[in-house]
Amino acid sequence: MNKKWIIGIIILLIIGGILLYIFFGNTSNNQPSEYTPSRTSANTTLADDSANNNSPNSNDTNNISNEQANEQNQNRTTQKTKVSSFSTPIVDDHENRITNIKITCSRISGTKVKAGEEFSFCDVVGQPSAEDGYKEAHAFVDGEVVNAIGGGNCQVSTTIYNAAKKIDGVEITERHEHGKEVGYIEMGKDATVAYDYYDLKFENHNDFTLELEAYIKNDKVCVDIYKIL
Numbered sequence: 001m002n003k004k005w006i007i008g009i010i011i012l013l014i015i016g017g018i019l020l021y022i023f024f025g026n027t028s029n030n031q032p033s034e035y036t037p038s039r040t041s042a043n044t045t046l047a048d049d050s051a052n053n054n055s056p057n058s059n060d061t062n063n064i065s066n067e068q069a070n071e072q073n074q075n076r077t078t079q080k081t082k083v084s085s086f087s088t089p090i091v092d093d094h095e096n097r098i099t100n101i102k103i104t105c106s107r108i109s110g111t112k113v114k115a116g117e118e119f120s121f122c123d124v125v126g127q128p129s130a131e132d133g134y135k136e137a138h139a140f141v142d143g144e145v146v147n148a149i150g151g152g153n154c155q156v157s158t159t160i161y162n163a164a165k166k167i168d169g170v171e172i173t174e175r176h177e178h179g180k181e182v183g184y185i186e187m188g189k190d191a192t193v194a195y196d197y198y199d200l201k202f203e204n205h206n207d208f209t210l211e212l213e214a215y216i217k218n219d220k221v222c223v224d225i226y227k228i229l
Helices: 003-029 046-053 058-075 095-108 121-125 151-166
Strands: 080-089 118-121 136-141 146-148 168-172 201-204 209-217 222-229
Touching: 003 095, 080 209, 095 121, 095 136, 095 151, 095 209, 095 222, 118 168, 121 151, 136 151, 146 151, 151 168, 151 209
Parallel strands: none
Antiparallel strands: 080 222, 118 201, 136 146, 168 201, 209 222
16 A cells, blocks of 8 residues: 555544544534423422412401401491381472471481480471571461461471371370361371470380481472381
């Protein structure tokens, strides 16, 4: 073998070594890593996660539920059942008289008479005065028709009287008649009132509260009495 062939073989071996180094060296360096980072560090506890996320514990959840339940109980609408009603026709529709009746009805409406309590028309309505918006209108005084501040109040008290006396457990403790026909109800069924003189009173002997509502509807003075459950 001559010298040229020897040199050629050596060159081929060198080139082959270089190619092997390049191939196997790059392959080992490009192998994918088997390490996958965890979502939570191994040192992180459930308590840490709870604190970091600000999530409420079971006690907080129970407290929230109790608060919501209490609020719902407080907002629950009181159940009312109508136990009596009565109405009297408006036979004198003078503007001043209607104004007086409306003011008085607004003062009566919502009045509650608890078990064992006594209702007083004069205590609830008070003495009619021009400062409160009352006007002069027809009223009976000593059997005569005169103009008086608050004329028309007696029709409201009469309507209340007839509604209240129909309820079992209600006792009429004070009532006065006009002494003559008033036009909106039969003789003997009226209830006159005059502050510091004549009052309409009744006692609630039931074991529940009564609530009064008074209003004008269809040219009538109306009174509804409810049982509060």
